[in-house]
Amino acid sequence: MHELSVTESILEISLRHAGQANAKRVTNLYLVIGQLASIVDDSVQFYWDIISKDTIAQGATLHFKRLPAKLICLDCSQQFNLGSDGFSCPNCMNDHVKILSGDEFYMEAIDVET
Amino acid sequence: MTKNILVVEKILSANDRIAAQNRAIFDEAGIKAFNFMASPGAGKTSLIEQTVKRLIPRMNLAVIDGDIATNLDADRAQAAGALAVQINTGGECHLDAVMLNSALKQMNLKGIDLVIVENVGNLVCPASFQLGTHKSVLIASIPEGDDKPYKYPGMYRGVDALVINKIDLLPYVPFDMAFFSKGVEILNPGLVSFSLSCKTGEGLDRWLDWLVSNS
Numbered sequence: 001m002h003e004l005s006v007t008e009s010i011l012e013i014s015l016r017h018a019g020q021a022n023a024k025r026v027t028n029l030y031l032v033i034g035q036l037a038s039i040v041d042d043s044v045q046f047y048w049d050i051i052s053k054d055t056i057a058q059g060a061t062l063h064f065k066r067l068p069a070k071l072i073c074l075d076c077s078q079q080f081n082l083g084s085d086g087f088s089c090p091n092c093m094n095d096h097v098k099i100l101s102g103d104e105f106y107m108e109a110i111d112v113e114t
Numbered sequence: 115m116t117k118n119i120l121v122v123e124k125i126l127s128a129n130d131r132i133a134a135q136n137r138a139i140f141d142e143a144g145i146k147a148f149n150f151m152a153s154p155g156a157g158k159t160s161l162i163e164q165t166v167k168r169l170i171p172r173m174n175l176a177v178i179d180g181d182i183a184t185n186l187d188a189d190r191a192q193a194a195g196a197l198a199v200q201i202n203t204g205g206e207c208h209l210d211a212v213m214l215n216s217a218l219k220q221m222n223l224k225g226i227d228l229v230i231v232e233n234v235g236n237l238v239c240p241a242s243f244q245l246g247t248h249k250s251v252l253i254a255s256i257p258e259g260d261d262k263p264y265k266y267p268g269m270y271r272g273v274d275a276l277v278i279n280k281i282d283l284l285p286y287v288p289f290d291m292a293f294f295s296k297g298v299e300i301l302n303p304g305l306v307s308f309s310l311s312c313k314t315g316e317g318l319d320r321w322l323d324w325l326v327s328n329s
Binding site (some may be wrong): 002005006009010012013014018019021023026027031036037040069086087095097098099100103105106107108109111113114 | 118
């Protein structure tokens with residue numbers, strides 16, 4: 001499980017930005033995770049509760065915005081989200097497709113109290 | 115007062131910064147580095163053994179082995195003739211840039227031409243963590259099954275070369291090469307791939323040519 005090191009990065013980034021803003025407390029974190037990024041929300045939350053203890057981010061709420069992986073069919077130009085049926089185009093059923101997005105993994109914003 | 119701060123920062127940016135330092139260490143030493151990733155049992159260590167044995171007369175190789183426990187892999191790489199260092203990750207499922215950085219600081223890289231980093235056997239996490247190597251190689255194997263690109267798209271997305279190992283087992287296990295290749299092509303169009311067998315030696319020459327020409 002790599003969620004521990006990922007969660008440590010999340011804490012580091014949020015504390016750094018909060019520090020720059022002279023914040024007293026971090027209350028919310030907004031994370032964006034693409035479907036192809038292998039991150040488990042529950043696991044990040046579990047580690048977060050442990051490692052944020054005794055920091056100004058203790059008790060902050062983690063918000064996970066999940067983005068679907070987007071694909072485009074190179075035959076009929078249909079754009080579609082990756083579902084559970086594999087990579088086939090839902091329109092023309094061909095497999096001649098390209099992945100447009102889905103690898104996102106970043107912190108969008110934080111809410112702080114100053 | 116409550117304030118919203120726009121961050122927009124990649125979560126793994128700290129790792130990526132150390133990866134850039136690792137890249138600088140390699141470049142300064144005139145070394146090309148390769149990150150080998152695969153599921154457990156795909157044949158990473160066997161491929162490293164065969165690669166080291168065949169290249170050692172021509173160049174100096176170092177192997178950095180990541181494993182959750184034991185020195186077994188580093189011992190095999192060393193027996194084949196490489197300078198070998200073992201990183202025990204202590205449970206982490208992948209190597210990250212920091213682990214590689216501390217290994218590099220312990221090594222005498224003088225005279226080394228090529229470094230192979232053997233990542234932890236895992237088809238999920240290693241792809242997410244940049245190490246600072248120049249190229250990433252994914253080693254798939256016939257007995258794993260032909261559906262792996264579909265099940266583990268992340269691993270197939272970011273690699274520079276694909277080795278399909280254990281092709282000597284093709285007559286004995288169901289593996290639809292066309293189905294496998296179709297998945298690979300969707301995830302990583304035009305990916306250079308090498309079908310080979312570390313056991314019989316079939317296909318190894320083409321792989322070694324690629325490795326040397328990228329070194």
